Amino acid sequence: MLTNWIILGVSLVYIGGLFAIASWGDRKSERHGSRIRAKPVIYALSLAVYCTSWTFYGSVGLASTSGYDFIPVYLGPILLFTAGYFVLRKIVRIGKAENITTIADFIAARFGKSQALAAVVTLFVVIGILPYIALQLKAVSTSFNVLISYPEIIMPLGIAGTALWADTALVVALLMAVFSIMFGTRNIDVTEHHQGMMLAIAFESIVKLVAFLAAGIFVTFFMFDGIGDLASRARATGYVAERFAVDIDASKWVTITLLSLTAIICLPRQFHVAVVENADERELRTAAWLFPTYLVAINIFVIPIALAGLLLFGGGGVDADTFVLTLPMLARQEALTLFVFIGGLSAATGMVIVATVALATMISNDVFMPLYLRYRHGGARVDVDIGTTLLSVRRVAMTAILLLAYAYYRVAGDGQALASIGLISFAGVAQFAPAIFGGIFWSSASRSGALAGILAGGMVWAYTMLLPTFAASAWFPETLLTAGPAGIGFLRPQALFGIDFNDTLTHGVFWSLSANIALLVILSLASRPSVLERGQARAFVQVMGAERTARPRALQGSLTIGDLEELAGRYLGAAVVRRAFAEYLAERELPPSVNDPVDAGALRFAERLLASAIGASSARLVIALSLERDNIDIESAMSLLDGASAAIQYNRELLQMTMENMRQGIAVFDEDLRLAWLNERFRDYLGLPEKYGRVGVPIEDIIRYSAEQGEYGPGDVETIVRDLLAQYRLRRPATYERRLDDGTVLEVRTSPMPAGGVAVSLMDLTDRVEAAAELELAKRELEQRVDERTRDLMNLNEQLRRASDAAQQANLGKTQFLAAASHDLLQPLNAARLFLSSLAERPIDPENAELVGRVDTSLRSVEDLISGLLDISKLDAGGVEPQVEDFNVGDLLRALGTEFMPFAEERDIDLRMVPSNRIVRSDRQQLRRILQNLLSNAIRYTPPGGRVLVGCRGAGERVRFEVLDTGPGIPQDMRDAVFREFQRLPNDEGNEQGLGLGLAIVERITRMLGHTVELRSRPGEGSIFAVGVPQGSATNIRRAAAARPVFRAGELADAIILCVDDNADVRDGMAALLSGWDCDVRTIASSSEWRRGLAGDTPDLIIADYHLAGDEKGPDVVTEICGVLERVIPTIVITADPSEGLREDASRRGHAVLGKPVKPAALRALMSRMLSQRATVRRTAS
Template sequence: MINSSLVIIVSLAYIGVLFAIASYGDQLAATKPARRAEGKPIVYALTLAVYCTSWTFYGSVGLAASSGYDFLPVYIGPILLFTLGYPIILKIIRIAKAENITTISDFVAARFGKNQTLSAIATVTVVLGILPYIALQLKAVSASFNVLTNNLDGKVSTAIGIGNWWSDTALVVAALMIIFSIIFSTRNVNATEHHHGMMLAIAFESLIKLFAFIAVGVFVTFFMFGGIGELFSGAAESPLIVERFSNGIDGPKWITITLLSMAAIICLPRQFHVAVVENSSEDELKKAAWIFPLYLIAINVFVIPIALAGLLVFEGSNLDADTFVLALPMLKQQEILALLVFIGGLSAATGMVIVATVALSTMVSNDVVMPLFIRFGPHGIGNRGNIGKLVLKVRRVSIFFILILAFVYYRIAGEGQALASIGLISFAAVAQYAPSIFGAIFWQKASRLGALSGVLLGFFIWAYTLLLPTFSESTWLPIEFMIDGPWKISFLAPHALFGIPFNDPLTHGVIWSIGANILAFVLISLVTKHTEIERSQAQAFVHIDTSYSFNKIEKLPATLTVSDVQNIAIGYLGVDSVERAYNEYAANQFLELDPMAKVDAGLLRYTERLLAAAIGAPSARLVMALSLERRNMNMKSALSLLDDASDAIRFNRELLQSTMENVSQGIAVFDEKLRLVWWNQHFVDYLSLPHEYARTGLTAEDLIRYSAEHGEYGAVDSDTIVTEMMDAHRSLTPITYERTLPNGTILEGQTTATPGGNIVITFTDVTERVNTTVELAEAKESLELRVIERTQALTQLNNQLREATLIAENANLGKTHFLAAASHDLLQPLNAARLFLSSLAERPQSADNAKIIERVETSLKSVENLLEELLDISKLDAGGFVTHIEDFAINNLLHELTLQFAALAQERNINISFVSSQRFVKSDIRLLRRILQNFLSNAIRYTPIGGRVLIGCRLKGDTLRIEVWDTGHGIPEEKQKTIFGEFEQLANSENLSTGLGLGLAIVDRISKILNHQITVKSQINKGSMFAISLPIGEAVFDLSIKAKKSNPVSDKLTDAIVLCIDDDQNILDAMTELLSVWQCDVRTACNSSDWQDALNGATPNIILADIHLGTSISGLNVVDNIFLKFGRPIPTIVISADQSEKMILEASRKGHSILAKPVKPAALRALMTRLLTTTNQQLN
């Protein structure tokens, strides 16, 4: 027996050491983050060992002593999850970091629409489920203290009753735990801020309890029994031991405990906190994946030896097997070892209680108390002062009541329970969240109502089958309740529900509760609809590594400013924390935050995440929604706005990250205090940084020092480099430099300051560029001579090519000018001749004269056609045709062409017909008509009298082929290619005098311009087929209404004053003759000045004008002057041999009609009649 005062002094001294370690950890994190980061993965792995509580330290030996190897599944589960299930843990951590999640209830609520009801129910059920576990720690510490200070059975007077509860050692332990937990863990309101000092103290406790357990194991095995062999030999002679360790493995029980422990490593609030919330990098998890399993193996090595030794030494006594670890050294009067063991057990218990109460108090504060305060508090959202202090008070009060309730449970039901039994009941409670958590990250159809139903049903069955029986065993409920069921309804017996008994009550309760949980979760999820935020969060959780789509963000309230949302955050987090967070946000976004500027979706979502760190995601969402509601937005719109903002920010963040990770440069951003706030992987790779250096908050000084110490700057003093580089960065002046790394890589670094005072550093691998520059410099000398030689040769060749090109261009230009002049000069007399002939034809003539006139007119038409062909072939060669591609119905064109050639075919007694088609094609209808006119003209020309010509269409894939068939003499095969050359004609006795042989040459050139394929098939004495293939076009509809044909209004031209302007007197004379026959009053002018004399004060009804009046006078300008003279436009017809694109566009733009020389009298008369009719209608 050890004096109780000594035990208390040692315990307090140990707690003081823990406080010192925690303080050192916080100071180290603040002043030397780089040094702290070096050991962080080890610390992180050791904090995971908070899983090993006093249950492990004392209870595992007790469980082994009572049931053999049944303690092993408790550790097999975590080992399996951290080795085989590593991706699951990693995904949960990534989700938690992305969503700023702080607790297990926050995780579930955030996944299922940030629902407050679900988070509150999760908090209450988890707290109730963990109370037995905390009671286990109180029982273990108080029992060990009693063993150490009283007697070996560890029992004192703790009979239940009002008069002696205050003398229970567990109450003192609970009080100390309350004080310790409050001081240790409730200093920061931001639950996502890492508790560096606390975690360092927990890691230290893990080492202490491992050392203490191994120490007692070595003492018992090798000093009490002389080694493993002797211990096992003694155990083999004990019938009791042989019986307990030879019963084999209870398969269902092992599977149940293994699955429970796998779930517990995630679902236990303390494990979620240390594994997820306190995680700083994925590298920490990678190291923990093998360190933590090794720790679990090490701490269990001596469980069976200690259990065997306890059974051998205390055989026949009533000593609780849970105290064997402490009782054995006490029996041998090893007081120092016993004190060490007690400290180890105290470490195991306090570590669990501290972290568990941190997590549970955060849950109670964020998910139960704060939502009520936010909704029903006495003041408005913006007038609550520093609500962060209130949050801390709520957490401290929560810790107090949690531990008091745990003490009450211990007094009521926990005294008579083994440590392992109590722990497994809590495992089963938190396992009710396993379906919801694993469904949350893998099943996108999981719904809020499904999770809520599953948790409530599973928790109810857990409480009925596992929790209530503990009260029955402690006489608070009658034993008949557990045996016969309530009201003696046997099929409702807690350990044989529905009349189905199990060998193990734990397996029975777990199967029924978890089974019902999963069934309700799945079925209700399948039949319920998801809200918009549920779908958004499901996408974010299930597909954490993919980009997100988002809806258009609802318009933000115009009155909501940056200052407004900042003040909301300050009320919960304090001025310093919020200002620091907002500065980091501004640095990351490369902007300056104007307090009076309108808030954007990014800052709104960022503020919500800041609040989520303090009061949880559901409460943060509620706070922001209420704030928006005060800006004349209803609650539904406010919540929808937050959901859309969340999606948008997630998308933008993923897009930015993806973009930056795919650029070749290494990029890092430092804030105004030269702390790292953002980087991409290339930055880490280029500088060969360890993973612990790739973290937010790392100072530029630590980064530069690391690089200098590892030779990145060459053989120079690291302090000197650090000073120089830091001074350069602080100056905010742009810097460009090159660094040669030890591996030979050459990096170009650029440092740029942003307007907000941040520093952007980029590193580009310029090794190849530098090496290429060197190689080029070396090759330059040898290349210079060759360059000079080649330059001279190229210069000479270029001069020759330039001269040849100039000659060709001049020749082509001369050809073009000649054609333009020829077209005008040749067509002018032809135009006059046609006009004279038409005026003559209008007069009464004898039959012989009429026949002569007809023959002359035919000859003129032939000359016109020949000139048109010559001009067209020249324009095609000179690129003078401009295409106008459009979609049109082919049937209209075929019908027009058939009618056009019907008269010519009738003259030769040839049957011409066409097959209609409803297809639409894409082409230039004007040029296509020219091609088909040539095909039909040749077909009629070369088809004997009485023959047949057919035109139709055939669909070939995605093209339409227009075919012209005739029953002519056919074309020899050797001629089928040459007929497309200039001046090529086939010998045909029936039509030797028609054409120059340019028709098909024109067709060939036009088809190439249009990119249409020409096809020819022919058989001698059977006929020929010419075809052109066109792309299929889109359907278009001609909605214009064709005017009905009206009877000619010959009297419209009678007495009409017609002003004719042309520089060719012959044309004026011919026009006068023709128009006089039409009873027009004709006035003529040869140039731009004598039109006024010609009119002699009269106002013309219509103007006929040529374009070119001499060398530099434009007929269009003359017409403009006439319009100006009379103050209004007069109907004008431009008659010219110049049919260039420029002329046509200019005349059309001015609203003039256009006819080509030589003009056709019928066309002229029709056009004049139409224009005069239209003008008269407008005037009337």
């Protein structure tokens, strides 16, 4: 039994386990800076925080009401991570280069580090995400309230009558605030990778996926008999079929796909996970395939669960959003039910934790910090630890965010489906998409355009989408939606300017994004950006270039490196800042003195360091205030930072652009042989990690790394390093080729620099060297192959010539023999036959008549002998070409009976031919000859009074023809000999003997056709000859069937009528009735009998009972028959069911309907009319 305490206890244990996982991950990452090995997989799984309780519960609910409309929610992310991978990579690289902390920080940094823009984005994103967080509160509280009623399924009442203290959603909100604070406010530097929190989020992603799949598998395969069972039941249930039979709304699909594509970047939690928590671009490559795979996997059972819920819970009573939970409850599966609840809890808590961490960081950095700094800067210098203050602000912000989300839930969220709430938030954060995507690809996009676009788009979104949710909850009059504000119809929120879309979502997205993009473009083209804006635009748009550095100059003033360390330490901690500055000075080969004056580079470094804690815009303000205390006014300080950044950026871009556009890999080393410049191609050629591309790296380290990788071949690494360093110190021009382990051939050129130092260029010669080597090898191989092929060809030609001569001689001999036999032998016999016939017609005495008879018999024997020899010669010479076709053996057997019956009666032999309508595939004429020879032998060797039986039966995929006789039988030692030429058995009965060629001809024909011939015999009892022939297909002889005479209007005689009824008495009665009308009646009881019942014929009309045995229906049997025969057959459906639905089903199929009991007159009239129409159609077609 699931009690409240069990549910709460398991939930708290699970949350505690998540916290333990996060703590373990943080400890592991802190020890010597180690990272978790499976970080790319963890990164990809953490992206699945996209799948919130909307996915876990709401997708099923959306599918239950709107069919397939849930699919576009996941199409967008899949498209972005596959086709739009380069966009993601660019955004991630910008985030790392600029020390971005939030999406507001990203947008503000792109547009001149504008504090106003950052504050607007922050406030707007908080408003936009509140409905989404409210969605999670609703999902968790609803699922909890449903679960506590277990095993009963009781939907919780609305919140209207629920007291505040008794509302589960409020408890959930407070608990999630605690969890978010525990997980997300342990460090001040939000750009430090929270490996522990990401590990916990990844674990939650696995839990919710496994829970959803477990529920889907149980519902599909244990509550039902699989997908097919669900689908068939859904089709048979009207209201369920209607949900999935609606046409897809293309505009709505495009809108949702666009929203989901932007949401994967614009949602604060997704930006935090995808950009801020990214440690390496290789993680993004793993996510490019793993994250889309996850999205597909978690949606596999959405439709089956939705169908199951609709089928089992009917059209109402149970909220469709809870199907994934209530279906296991219905099956009394306590463990699975609790596991599903934990899965839903994982989906909600993961989203809430990351979202509140991101939102709280934005509030503290972009709203609180600017106000705090401007308020404090006029007073005494602040010496307190500001980092602690920031953490406190973030904790308060997290609590406030969740309470505001709860307030939205109380006001507007209770009556809406989960999916509708989520789409409102998607549309809200989509207002950042023009600024983000335009900002990284269009360098002319300006701060004023972005700010105006976001404000305009946000206001239109709030008016067209957020406001109607409050109106639906009665917080505003309903006339606001129907008549517009103050009765102004063209300002109706859901039909702005009188334009009504198919759905309100597309309407709101269209107008809000149109206003946003229009103002962004217009104001960007009309305004002139500042120096810093232009520099930041270049940094964002051209970020895909290589790492760039420049030597900054010192600034006037008394601000020192120590002052910057102290300033940054108050935000990040003294130890962290001291270590960061030490690394910065070491990289630039500057003395680690805290009293040295700062330069533009040090200011820039300090600004980026502060940005990791308080954001780009607030970091810029902190540095500017520090310069102001150094007797530089605030505006001059801002200008100084802008100028320094722009100058550094310009110098970097100019030099890097030149180097990156060269085909060679280039590196420049100073007089101390330390790296001064290099391009990306140089690193790619040598496979150098990123750290070896930093300015100041000694060339000795680069050589040693390559030697350790085996790029210089075998040998002592230090010896290789020492020898190469000696060569570089000579500062002499040199050119040589270097072959790497992977086969790459590089041309290395070293050139001394006039002011000291050396330039090294690398050119890839692999293609040239390989092409030359392959050309030489191909040349040698070609010559060798030409010689070999020439000899082989000459030998082959000689062999072919000899074989051709021999074949021609053999064919000529056979041709001559056949011609001679045909002409020289048959011609005299033909003449003798004519003379003998003439003699037989003249009056002669009895003695001479007997002589004429004997001559006739002898002449026929000679004719048979020569005919047999000619047949054998033709078969052996391959002169017979089989004409294989599919045909019915009935006509063949009847013809054989007609032919041999007089012969058998003359010899007093009982010849029986078993009729059959089987279809075989063979040469009709050659098969007839086989059976003629076998039947002739059987009659010839059977004594008077004996019997001969001919028939066929099925044998697997073949038809077995058998000829049985009661003759003397064949001894065992003669059974092979009888198939050879001129081998005959003694005929003790004195009957006429054959020539010994019949079975030889049978053996050759069966071999030619690929048939089989078998012999079984018992001496004194008789023999059985069997010929195996492949079965044929009735569909291949349909043209012959179609050639039957057509019916004249009103005639029933000879019409083939198929009766389908599971009642034997009805079948017999119908057969008796129709036979009296001269119809050819065939009867069957089910679909499994129609092939046997028709025996290869095609019915002219079908009379079928609607309800057959089991679940089978007569119209379905008719459909099967027509499909196999590939024709439409007139059909009369007979039924005792008077329902209109049955008649509509029959009419839709094109069938006529008669009710039971059937009146013969009505039946005959209907049959005549339908056969008349069919006859008319045939005559018209002909």
